[in-house]
Amino acid sequence: MSAIVQDSSAAIHGREQYTFFTGGMAALAGLMFGLDIGVISGALDLIGKAFHASDQAKEWIVSSMMFGAAVGALAAGMLSFRLGRKLSLILGAILFVVGSLFCAFSWDIQSLIVARVVLGVAIGIATFTAPLYISEIAPPEKRGSMISTYQLMITIGILAAFVSDTLFSYSGAWRWMLGIVAVPGILFLIGVTRLPNSPRWLMMRGQKREAREVLTALRANKAAVDKEVGEIEEQLRRPQIGWSLFRQNSNFRRSVFLGIILQVVQQFTGMNVVMYYAPRIFEVAGFQGHAQLWGTAIVGLVNVLATFIAIGLVDRLGRRPVLLTGFTVMAIGMGVLGFLLHIGTHDLAMRLFAVAMLLIFITGFAMSAGPLIWVLCSEVQPTKGRDFGIAASTFTNWVANFIVGITFLSMLNGLGNGPTFGIYAALNVVFILFTFFFVPETKGITLEGIEANLMAGKPLRHIGT
Ligand code: BGC
Numbered sequence: 001m002s003a004i005v006q007d008s009s010a011a012i013h014g015r016e017q018y019t020f021f022t023g024g025m026a027a028l029a030g031l032m033f034g035l036d037i038g039v040i041s042g043a044l045d046l047i048g049k050a051f052h053a054s055d056q057a058k059e060w061i062v063s064s065m066m067f068g069a070a071v072g073a074l075a076a077g078m079l080s081f082r083l084g085r086k087l088s089l090i091l092g093a094i095l096f097v098v099g100s101l102f103c104a105f106s107w108d109i110q111s112l113i114v115a116r117v118v119l120g121v122a123i124g125i126a127t128f129t130a131p132l133y134i135s136e137i138a139p140p141e142k143r144g145s146m147i148s149t150y151q152l153m154i155t156i157g158i159l160a161a162f163v164s165d166t167l168f169s170y171s172g173a174w175r176w177m178l179g180i181v182a183v184p185g186i187l188f189l190i191g192v193t194r195l196p197n198s199p200r201w202l203m204m205r206g207q208k209r210e211a212r213e214v215l216t217a218l219r220a221n222k223a224a225v226d227k228e229v230g231e232i233e234e235q236l237r238r239p240q241i242g243w244s245l246f247r248q249n250s251n252f253r254r255s256v257f258l259g260i261i262l263q264v265v266q267q268f269t270g271m272n273v274v275m276y277y278a279p280r281i282f283e284v285a286g287f288q289g290h291a292q293l294w295g296t297a298i299v300g301l302v303n304v305l306a307t308f309i310a311i312g313l314v315d316r317l318g319r320r321p322v323l324l325t326g327f328t329v330m331a332i333g334m335g336v337l338g339f340l341l342h343i344g345t346h347d348l349a350m351r352l353f354a355v356a357m358l359l360i361f362i363t364g365f366a367m368s369a370g371p372l373i374w375v376l377c378s379e380v381q382p383t384k385g386r387d388f389g390i391a392a393s394t395f396t397n398w399v400a401n402f403i404v405g406i407t408f409l410s411m412l413n414g415l416g417n418g419p420t421f422g423i424y425a426a427l428n429v430v431f432i433l434f435t436f437f438f439v440p441e442t443k444g445i446t447l448e449g450i451e452a453n454l455m456a457g458k459p460l461r462h463i464g465t
Pocket of ligand 1 (some may be wrong): 151266275369
């Protein structure tokens with residue numbers, strides 16, 4: 001009788017919902033990420049005036065957060081292994097709240113930079129741990145779309161920050177812009193305390209019974225639980241971990257480098273140039289005052305909407321076609337925008353055309369590299385080196401993000417508008433080739449299957465097939 005009840009469709013539905021609730025909660029880490037990325041663009045100009053900041057100081061105010069995030073992502077590798085994924089997320093949430101309040105109460109450029117570093121550490125921990133956690137609790141056929149949901153939360157966070165910045169801009173209240181994000185931070189903190197531990201992590205620690213309990217609540221039936229427990233056990237029999245695996249195993253080094261390069265690629269699309277400096281780009285294109293911030297909010301909205309394209313396509317069409325399309329769209333958007341800014345946007349029609357190109361670029365990113373790079377980075381690492389591999393790629397995401405943030409205004413001032421955007425357009429063309437030759441198709445295959453192919457020495461492009 002109990003077996004019948006256990007496998008009844010209502011019970012299965014309940015468990016599916018629980019899986020989504022759990023993944024959704026972890027994806028809220030994405031919301032925090034997005035709020036952090038988005039919040040600075042609208043505040044930057046006001047902060048610049050309040051603290052008399054030069055363009056260089058502004059680059060540091062923007063980029064100090066990414067520096068902290070790089071440090072946080074590095075520490076997160078160790079934390080998520082020792083404390084577990086859940087406690088790491090809790091720690092990230094606490095630092096997030098503290099960091100946001102510290103930003104709001106900063107008294108000069110230096111204190112704001114330190115506060116942004118704290119905020120960054122929080123985000124580094126969360127952005128490392130959340131995708132890792134999601135990939136460990138998601139069933140294989142839902143993995144891609146669940147991680148894309150994480151990206152959706154990032155974009156919603158960015159949009160929320162853009163809109164809130166715009167509303168606060170009427171009173172010039174930049175401290176409110178920076179401080180208000182502590183509120184969702186507190187909700188996130190409450191949410192993550194209710195998450196179960198990752199079954200994989202529990203089994204790594206020898207807590208098989210607890211792992212079974214979690215999986216029983218997450219999977220459709222006992223057979224699925226048994227199968228997954230068996231697979232995880234099989235994986236864990238291999239002795240090495242992290243750094244030693246990296247030194248000894250060239251196949252693992254390949255997946256680590258693939259993750260690193262994928263994140264460099266994501267950042268050098270130029271997406272965050274737009275995220276951090278959109279009001280400035282609107283200014284360059286000839287828009288004034290509040291129009292710059294409303295324009296930025298529209299950018300944020302398109303970023304959210306186009307992410308749905310990715311969610312719909314990633315587990316159906318696969319990773320490679322979506323990425324190839326995305327980089328092509330981005331190259332076109334950036335290239336034409338650069339050209340328009342180079343010749344000058346003299347009338348309204350040209351200005352609107354420039355905005356359209358910016359939105360096309362955003363669409364290209366959001367439908368492809370935004371979510372898919374995170375999906376791939378969490379999929380390609382073998383179990384024993386997963387923490388290390390994802391730490392390396394997440395760390396790289398923030399270092400590359402830092403480089404993009406710290407150079408953009410100097411590039412605009414030094415090279416001019418056209419060449420600056422032209423360089424990003426050209427990079428997107430290079431990324432089309434990179435995807436074609438090196439990126440694997442990981443649609444529908446289990447993490448264990450990918451691992452077996454990687455370790456058997458198959459070329460990277462084929463580890464998913
Ligand atoms: C990237 C962020 C970016 C965001 C934009 C994420 O996938 O890692 O750097 O700001 O997408 O939506």
